[in-house]
Amino acid sequence: MPIPIILDCDPGHDDAVAILLAVASPKIDLRAVTTCFGNCALEDATRNALQILDVAGAPEVPVAAGASGPLSGDQALGNYVHGASGLDGPELPPPSRAADPQGAVALMASVLDAADEAVTLVVTGPMTNAAQLLRDRPDLISSITEVIFMGGSTERGNHTPSAEFNTYADPEALDEVLQTGLPVRMVGLNLTHQALATQAVVDRMRAMPHQVGQTCAAWMGFFGDSYHRVWEFDAPPVHDPCTIAALIDPEVIEWRDAFLAVELDGTWTRGETVVDLHGRYADRRPNARVALTLDVQRFWSLVFDALDRLGARGD
Ligand code: RIB
Ligand code: CA
Secondary structure, eight states, X not given: OOEEEEEEEOOSHHHHHHHHHHHHOTTEEEEEEEEOSSSSOHHHHHHHHHHHHHHXXXXXXXXXXXXXXXXXXXXXXXXXXXXTTSSOSSOOXXXXXXXXXXXXXXXXHHHHXXXXXXXXXXXXXOSHHHHHHHHHOGGGGGGEEEEEEEOOOSSOOSSSSSOOHHHHHOHHHHHHHHHTTOOEEEEOHHXXXXXXXXXXXXXXXXXXXXXXXXXXXXXXXXXXXXXXXXXXXXXXXXXXXXXXXXXXXXXXXXXXXXXEEEOSSOTTTTTXXXXXXXXXXXXXXXXXXXXXXXXXXXHHHHHHHHHHHHHHHHO
């Protein structure tokens, strides 16, 4: 049976690949896409999500806009990586439709209320919408299978030396979700930095005989230039689709149960995820599953298969 999911995201080049992967896979039932500030302002992320679903040939998937800023603290944006539009690179047609005016939290709640089984919440941007949903509708905790999120790191950060962007953008939101006791899986930079869109990967996309592959190759081109300019990477880590890949193929990632906390007050470390992989906090039981190792070839096979599936639909 396909896994029902809500994908909450801030597209964003790597969020775009996550959306394509979710739409393409017969193992995923994408019930809704909700958007959040993050890689760009909310209105841009929402427009981008609509355009990406048009690229994927999935205009039927509902989209609604959520938070334009964090629960508390200042707004951080990632346009320095994703460009002015949040999805710079290939020119895309304007969205074929508008977003659902009810908003992200209402859409999430309506999907969960209507579901006859628990739904997986995938978060690939700041955790703000998920936290707001659980504030407004704590009764829905039992309707959520798990929260699997791209964010944090067992090692260094990226937006700051110690904090990954998504957890930096709203650490209080992640902390609130962790406090609910919901099953949480963290896909951090330590994992996603294994998912590099190398020249061979981009060449494979560019060789695909359909527009979906060409568009994705162009996104990787812009994303790769940013990652080289900002962090001196030779190839961009495609973070967000790692969450979807883990749902499609449970063997693609190796996990470890660990105590996970997020720093809220550190002068230099706000937003850092603290992951106790070796039980050093004797009084803290594991509260999350943390991704450690990616089967890289298996991951890219999933992505290429998804692009070809979408390309075949579009032809
Ligand atoms: O730090 C990487 C994460 O922040 C990814 O989800 C990227 O899309 C941005 O949201
Ligand atoms: Ca993202």
